[in-house]
Amino acid sequence: MFPGIAIISPLYLQFRDWDLINNKLALILPGVTFTLPVCIWTLTAFFRDLPRELEEAAYVDGASRIQTFTQVIGPLAAPGVFTTAILLFIASWNEFLFARTFMSKVEQLTAPVAVAQFEGADIAAATPWGEISAAAIATTIPLVILVLVFQRRIVAGLTAGAVKG
Numbered sequence: 265m266f267p268g269i270a271i272i273s274p275l276y277l278q279f280r281d282w283d284l285i286n287n288k289l290a291l292i293l294p295g296v297t298f299t300l301p302v303c304i305w306t307l308t309a310f311f312r313d314l315p316r317e318l319e320e321a322a323y324v325d326g327a328s329r330i331q332t333f334t335q336v337i338g339p340l341a342a343p344g345v346f347t348t349a350i351l352l353f354i355a356s357w358n359e360f361l362f363a364r365t366f367m368s369k370v371e372q373l374t375a376p377v378a379v380a381q382f383e384g385a386d387i388a389a390a391t392p393w394g395e396i397s398a399a400a401i402a403t404t405i406p407l408v409i410l411v412l413v414f415q416r417r418i419v420a421g422l423t424a425g426a427v428k429g
Contacts, residue, residue: 268361290366299352310344346417375403
């Protein structure tokens with residue numbers, strides 16, 4: 265529930281003690297910690313909106329719990345799962361604070377941090393806006409492609425539960 269900036273110093277000290285600075289695990293642990301509550305909150309709403317009668321009907325038809333989940337509940341919850349996965353992927357892709365704090369080696373930098381650290385060829389020159397813009401677009405292209413490919417599932421997931429009836 266704390267914003268990242270409020271816990272960055274204690275996390276840095278802890279990760280330094282665990283020798284996790286410049287280690288991908290230093291990005292994975294806070295990433296999971298921050299995205300898991302959002303994931304649970306979002307998916308709880310999707311699963312809560314699924315009709316209980318469908319599950320009961322599957323039991324009456326002789327389906328086991330696993331069959332009911334994989335053949336009835338899973339396909340109905342797929343739009344919510346896809347929407348949640350894509351939103352959390354975008355949040356992780358754009359994460360800046362932890363990546364900038366825990367990664368100092370150039371080869372370990374994430375795309376947003378690398379773009380933010382662009383330098384011009386000439387120290388006296390102004391900020392290289394053209395290069396920064398090109399890099400920002402290049403790092404955004406995978407997200408745009410991902411959203412375009414899964415557009416229907418995202419819309420279905422965002423509108424699931426919006427209409428009762």
